[in-house]
Each structure stands twice: as structure tokens, then as C-alpha cells.
Amino acid sequence: MSAPPPYDVAIVGGGPVGLSAAIMLGALGVRTLLLERNASTSFHPRGHVVNARSMEIFRTLGVEDAIAAASVPLERHQGVAFVTRLAGAEIGTLRYRGDSDLDALEASYSPSVKRSCPQDVLEPILRQHAEGCASVRTRFGVEVVAIDQDGDGVTLRCQGDGNAAPAVRARYVIAADGARSPLRHMLDVPMTGLGRMGHQMGIHFEADLWPWIAQRPYLLWWIYNADAAGLFIALDGRHRWTFNFAYDPERAAPSDFTESRCIAMIRAAVGVADLDVRIRSVLPWRMQARLAERFQVGRVFLAGDAAHPLPPTGGQGMNTGIADVHSLAWKLALVLRGAAPPALLDSYEAERRPAAQTNVDQSVKNATSMASSGLGGMLANDRALLARIDGPDGAEARAQLAAAIPAQREHFDYPGQTFGYAYGSACVMDDGTPPPAFSVHRYTPSARPGHRAPHAWLDRGDRRISTIDLSVRDRFCLLAGPDGAAWCAALTTVAARSGIDATADTVGPRGTLVDREDRWCDLYGVGRTGAVLLRPDGHVAWRAAASGGDPVPELAAVVNQVSCRAALP
Secondary structure, eight states: OOOOOSEEEEEEOOSHHHHHHHHHHHHTTOOEEEEESSSSSOSSOOOOEEOHHHHHHHHHTTOHHHHHHHSOOGGGOSEEEEESSTTSOEEEEEESSSSHHHHHHHHHHOSSOOEEOOHHHHHHHHHHHHHTSTTEEEEESOEEEEEEEOSSOEEEEEEETTEEEEEEEEEEEEEOOOTTOHHHHHTTOOEEEEEEEEEEEEEEEEOOOHHHHTTOOOSEEEEOOSSOOEEEEESSSSSEEEEEEEEOTTTOOGGGOOHHHHHHHHHHHHTOTTOOOEEEEEEEEEEEEEEESOSEETTEEEOGGGTOOOOSTTSOHHHHHHHHHHHHHHHHHHHHTTSSOGGGGGHHHHHHHHHHHHHHHHHHHHHHHHHHTTOOTTSOOOHHHHHHTTSTTHHHHHHHHHHHSGGGHHHHOOHHHHHOOBOOSTTOOOOSOOOOOOOSSOOOOOOSTTBBOOOOEEEETTEEEEGGGGOOTTEEEEEEOTTOHHHHHHHHHHHHHHTOEEEEEEEETTSSEEOTTSOHHHHHTOOTTOEEEEOTTSBEEEEESSOOSOHHHHHHHHHHHHTTGGGOO
16 A cells, blocks of 8 residues: 555645635644745735635634734725826725725624735735644745646646756645646646736836825725826835736837836826836736636646636635635545545535636626726726816816716625625535525625625623634534524534534523624524534535424434535445
């Protein structure tokens, strides 16, 4: 018999998705190796939106506070502005924060909030936490050049600095190696969708823009004038920025965007001819919206941009990938320790591919909505309109753009998309209730099986916790109404028999988890004797509105189904 692979999971790709996967697996004690072909983490602040669901996930991993501290301050992250120049006329704004009603609504959804943490800042934080896990190893500057699978595991053939490096053997592999994913090509996985939506350039620069933004606490600034049209993204709320804009590769090559040309464009976008600007990096990129036809090939799982490169319009790319590995990590852990069969892993594609498709489609919709309305955005701008914006009929041109702004709210404010998606797979037991109406902009909390369990504040002793805090590692969590203690006792019995990690609590004014407002039953759609079972990723696996017969065999059947144990001989 051959020796078992030295690693349980190899992760290929050291971006936010790969590093997040390493932290998740490290928290589960899974022997993990992360390989990244670049020598270090990102130098260019590509992605920056860390949505509230991702922040919830980082909360359960103990990383939320570090990311929040490194993010743009919330008081500088309150909306989006549309202007002719930063120092020019304001066309319109969209606020999603900074108003008492908006803030109260945001706080009702989650214990966490959406943040803006640039990728060149986020990745070192994630790397530090990943490398702090005892079971995780990282190797930067190592490229995977070939992959082979067999019945026992996967062999990755590697090279570093152009020279052969030791091969890596692991039981499973997560391919988080980006939109061009060499592993996806090696596995011959086809892609569908829009491969080329346009070419963009991102300029990372430093300049003190405080005189023009001090009284306007916006994260994004869309610029419209004939000399420079694009998007400013505030990376620290004052000094650090990116300027992103579309360009035509038939008219200009990336090399044409010299330092002097970039400085001139930024000055034109700000509207200050002698602005002191320091260029840090210039990065061309291509907008695309594609989806892998398969997310799993044998023992290899595609995640992040390797599975679904999508437009940045809506900030869903990195967050979709983080949700990918959050769905996958606990399943790998159960399979690796023999608490579930490999069939459990089939649910990864069944759950994540539809969710990714939704985000790809909405991101395309956001981009095309901006372009078709005249707001342009990351796609080609309306040159005729931009030529008029500073002229005699500039007021009319600005009014045309202003009229289109309210319809763009889904692009920037999307709690329904963040929290309202639902899984359907063998790991979810449908309770026959109709799904709530889905809206990108409006979130309707629901504990219907498949949905992310709604946030509620509860007390355990003298400690106040969110229901979000109950879903950690590979632990199942049963929550029962105030008269549902029989469910809790039954789960304790079932967990001991099945080898799963589980907790159980009653929720109510006198429950083991105290619900001060006595609203948990209504929020979760159960009676006083009802219960829900939460998966380790915080999604509802099963719900019973009320107690029935003997809870032990019922919960045993539930646990067997949601962990795919029925597939065991």
C-alpha cells in the first residue's frame, strides 16, 4: 500500500480566495499547502470591496477586526458621487450609509458591515493569519506546471524560478489561480459567457485630494469630461487612490500609458493642473463575464476567478470566491476525517455554480445599465456627451446623466444579493415552503432551508452574540424554540452516534440562548416547539415548524442526508 499524501489539501493560488481557503482549512486542522506562482502578495490594489457576508465569514475566523482596522474608515465610505471633475460640478450622488434609517437597516441585517479593503492591504493580513495556522504551509514563487490524478490523490508538478521544484502530493486540490487559471486549462474545463467585454487600465497613485473630498464622504467618484473619464476609488479615504478607465487597444497599447501621460489624466480628472501626483503602478486588465462549465474535476475544485471571472461592477468577484471556499472547506474536513463520504463534495458545484451565475449576470447587468444610460462606467463612454459636458449646453448633458443615476442603485447597494441567495442540493432538506421574493436591493430575512440563517442578537450568559457566531469550523448547530428541548437532547444523541461536531440550544426569553425580544421564532419561521439545523457555513440545512414524533430518528435521518451519509454502504 502506498503512503498517504503528505497534504490533505493543496491550494493553488495565493490571492484572497486561496488565502481565505487556507485560513478556513487551518481552523479545521486540515494539513494544507498553499502554492503561489508570484514571489509575494499583490502589489496593485485590484479588488477592494469586502461585502458584509465575507466580513461575517472573516468574523467567524477571527480576522474581521484586522480587516476592519485596515479598511477605509466607514465615515469615508458612505456612497458614490458622479462629477465632471473632482474639483468640478457635481452631477449626482447615491448614498447607502450615513443616514439614520439606512444605517439602522444595515445593522439589522448583520453584525458585520461591508468594507473597502484594497487587495494589496487585504492579502498580507490574510497571509499572516493563514501562516499562523499550525496545519498550514505556504510556498510563494512556486508555479504548478502539470497535474495528475489517481484514486488516492493529486500530484502537482512544480517549478520555481524556472527550475524544477519538488512535486506536491495531496488528497484534494483547490484551484484558486485566477481568471486565466492554468489548472483550469490543464483540466480542459470549458468556459461560457462573455470573454471580452472591454479593456481597462488601472492607475494606482498617491495624491492628497482632501481639499475636494473633505465634506463629501464618498468611496467612489465617477468622472465625466472630454479629457478624462473614469472612476476614482478611495483606498484610504484621502491619499491613496486608483483611477480606472476604459481604453481602446486599437488606439493605444498599455505601454502608451507612460507615467507622464497617467499624471496628466489624473490631473484632468481632478481638475487641478498642478496637482502633485505620484504613480505607484499601472495595470491593464480585461473585463469579462464567464462561468466554468464544471466546478469539480475529480479531486480538483475550481474557486474564485478560476471558476467565474466577472466584471467588477458590483464588487462581487472576490466575495463570490470567498463564498465558494466557505461552502467547500467544511465539506472537505468532514470527508477527510471520515465523518462523511466523498459524495458530500458533489454538493459544491450544485450549490456554488448557480450562485456564481447569479453574480455574473448581475455584474453584467450593472455594467450594461451604466453604459446604456450614458453613464458609461467601465465600458465605453459616450464621447459625444462628454464633449458637451463643459460647453454651452453642459447643464443639459449633466441633467441627462443625473436622471440616469437613481436607476443604478443595485450596482452599489445590494443587501439582497449579499444575503438572500439560497442553496439547493443534497445537503439541504426542502421544507415545502415557498422561497421569499428575491431582490438585489432589498433583503428579506428567511430561515427557509438553503438560505443563510438570519442574524439575530442573543445572550449566552453575560455574553451577547449573533446567530452568525454559532456557525464555525465543521460544527452543526441546532436552534430550537423555547419549548424545543427534546430536539436538543436528540441532537446530542445523534451527534455522538454519527461522529459529527454539533451544538444545540433553545432560544427564547428563558432559553439557553436568551432572546430578549422574543422574536426569534417569528424570524426563523418556527413555533415554540420547532427547530432548525444550521450547517457549518451558516446556511439552514433543515427546518421543522413544530415537534412531531420521536426526534431522535428524525434528526438521525436529517444528519445522514445533509452529510450525504446515506451514500455509505
